Amino acid sequence: MIEGPVSTILFAGALGFVTISIVLLGRILVGPTMQDRVIALNVVGSNVVVVIALLAAAMELPAFLDVALVYALLNFLMSIAISKFTVEQGGVL
């Protein structure tokens, strides 16, 4: 792990994105429509990818970037599955 101001800034950035995710939970709770919730979940997923990338840089563990790539793909899959379900009831994939 790298020490010093750079690492602190990266962690602070990750913390900021986590805070945004917590705020987004409010949007998922309130809705009001299902589309709002799907997009909020999509933004949470994108935040997660960014947080992992920041952590990979802060901890100096580039292997985490592979995990971030997989999350980006899964996030897309999740949004597509839920969106398709809301548009045509009964169809998922």
Place this chain on the structure above:
Amino acid sequence: MITLLEAGLLVFIVLSALMTAILRDVLAAIIVFGAYSLGMAVLWIVLRAPDVGLTEAAVGAGIMTVLLLVSIARTTRLTGIELRPVEINWGVAALCGLFVLAILATVPALPDMGQTVGNPVFGEIYNHYVTMAYEQTHVENVVTAILVAYRGFDTLGEATVVFTAGVAVLTVLRREVDA
């Protein structure tokens, strides 16, 4: 700073878990459960277990979301009841709270993260596995050697349980389609 980050993640996870229980609309509950799974996966990354994080994301966010969506597609989803607040059974909630406190009381007894002295994980068995696993099983990955060789019967039992559950689910779904 990393402690603050963990605290933020834990707040996110606990809030999304509570929302999964409280939301009335099942589709909204599935969505917020996906968010829970993503938060959990990041926590695994922070704790330096990226393989567990990958599994959590693939199973929790990927497969579970699709599985739950398929299950409400095959059954029915009640709508129009979202606005009615959920009735919380406070007795059960208090019991769950007590259980959480009992579990939390055992946390200080756990060895510190990365501590090797006095940690039961790094005892005689650990040394035996690390030094003898290849010689005894000729499997290069120690984790795989433990799972399929040393604990072979255990893994066979698990596989049997998963297979039986899969057959049961397929049987029920097939019956639903035929009916």
